Amino acid sequence: MSKFWSPFVKDLVPYVPGEQPKLTRLVKLNTNENPYGPSPKALAAMQGELNDNLRLYPDPNSDLLKQAVARYYGVQSNQVFLGNGSDEVLAHIFHGLLQHDQPLLFPDISYSFYPVYCGLYGIDFEAVPLDEQFQIRTADYARPNGGIIFPNPNAPTGCLLALEAVEQILKASPDSVVVVDEAYIDFGGETAISLVDRYPNLLVTQTLSKSRSLAGLRVGLAVGHPDLIEALERIKNSFNSYPLDRLAIVGAAAAFDDREYFAKTCQLVIDSREQVVAQLRAKGFEVLPSAANFIFARHPQHDAAGLAAKLREQGVIVRHFKQERIAQFLRISIGTPEQNQALIDGLGEL
Numbered sequence: 637m638s639k640f641w642s643p644f645v646k647d648l649v650p651y652v653p654g655e656q657p658k659l660t661r662l663v664k665l666n667t668n669e670n671p672y673g674p675s676p677k678a679l680a681a682m683q684g685e686l687n688d689n690l691r692l693y694p695d696p697n698s699d700l701l702k703q704a705v706a707r708y709y710g711v712q713s714n715q716v717f718l719g720n721g722s723d724e725v726l727a728h729i730f731h732g733l734l735q736h737d738q739p740l741l742f743p744d745i746s747y748s749f750y751p752v753y754c755g756l757y758g759i760d761f762e763a764v765p766l767d768e769q770f771q772i773r774t775a776d777y778a779r780p781n782g783g784i785i786f787p788n789p790n791a792p793t794g795c796l797l798a799l800e801a802v803e804q805i806l807k808a809s810p811d812s813v814v815v816v817d818e819a820y821i822d823f824g825g826e827t828a829i830s831l832v833d834r835y836p837n838l839l840v841t842q843t844l845s846k847s848r849s850l851a852g853l854r855v856g857l858a859v860g861h862p863d864l865i866e867a868l869e870r871i872k873n874s875f876n877s878y879p880l881d882r883l884a885i886v887g888a889a890a891a892f893d894d895r896e897y898f899a900k901t902c903q904l905v906i907d908s909r910e911q912v913v914a915q916l917r918a919k920g921f922e923v924l925p926s927a928a929n930f931i932f933a934r935h936p937q938h939d940a941a942g943l944a945a946k947l948r949e950q951g952v953i954v955r956h957f958k959q960e961r962i963a964q965f966l967r968i969s970i971g972t973p974e975q976n977q978a979l980i981d982g983l984g985e986l
């Protein structure tokens with residue numbers, strides 16, 4: 637704390653990202669990155685952009701990428717918003733669309749950045765408990781609110797809410813913005829983008845960090861009614877006109893266009909996930925049903941923090957949250973078959 641700080645800074649509780657270790661030997665299963673590289677076409681597009689044009693600012697509207705996303709999802713470009721990772725997109729959404737008199741609703745177990753944005757922008761919120769099976773109960777959201785946000789599949793549980801249930805939430809709160817954070821949707825869910833033309837209160841966010849393996853590039857997006865997108869553009873253009881650089885625009889557009897590589901690598905992750913789930917269950921773990929590129933598991937006889945420490949000694953890092961209700965769970969990202977085997981070996985005989 638210093639006398640130079642603006643007063644609100646001392647009360648901020650910042651988000652703590654998963655560890656990015658300097659040691660490269662570690663088997664890194666802690667931040668839900670994709671174990672397969674980005675599309676070779678995306679890499680080639682970025683290499684093609686490494687030239688003298690970097691002295692020029694990028695297109696502030698990233699039209700090339702907006703068009704690629706619009707093409708992919710069959711929507712109009714003015715229904716697409718882009719940002720520097722979906723975290724930045726979410727920040728603008730909290731700021732521009734979720735700050736109202738009634739509290740914002742989100743699940744008690746959910747993406748831990750949501751309460752951080754509420755703190756940053758002074759948004760009142762209520763954490764709505766998941767049920768005993770860690771599922772979202774749609775009826776709990778049918779009450780006065782200033783907005784609703786949830787990841788689908790949820791994080792860190794990996795549990796998917798069916799599209800019909802998403803639609804129930806939308807119908808019950810027609811006067812609030814409902815944000816569906818689909819960071820992990822490509823690993824087994826069905827996107828709610830198909831609903832945006834019918835529900836002007838729906839905003840869907842996605843990221844290229846997971847299923848398109850571009851976490852290092854920082855590109856995220858939102859799709860919704862042009863009126864919602866306009867609010868986000870107003871915030872963005874009052875904050876940073878160029879959140880996406882030249883490499884990000886061409887690389888992300890090429891990644892969207894390379895449907896074949898995308899489908900292949902998503903399927904590899906899904907197949908590995910099912911294998912890891914079976915192996916962990918055979919070791920006595922309880923594993924929540926996952927539609928994501930990670931799983932959430934607990935062992936009835938072994939303390940989660942102890943297991944995480946033991947795995948770390950074997951060079952495997954997973955994520956453990958010291959949070960009520962989930963302190964005995966580990967969140968484990970799906971890696972390559974070799975990395976997944978290192979996880980299973982690292983657990984040893986339990």
Ligand SMILES: Cc1ncc(COP(=O)(O)O)c(C=O)c1O
Nearest residue numbers: 721722723747787791819843845
């Ligand atoms: C649920 C959820 N939403 C959003 C994000 C942010 O992703 P990014 O900022 O890399 O797009 C993450 C990252 O882990 C996440 O788990």
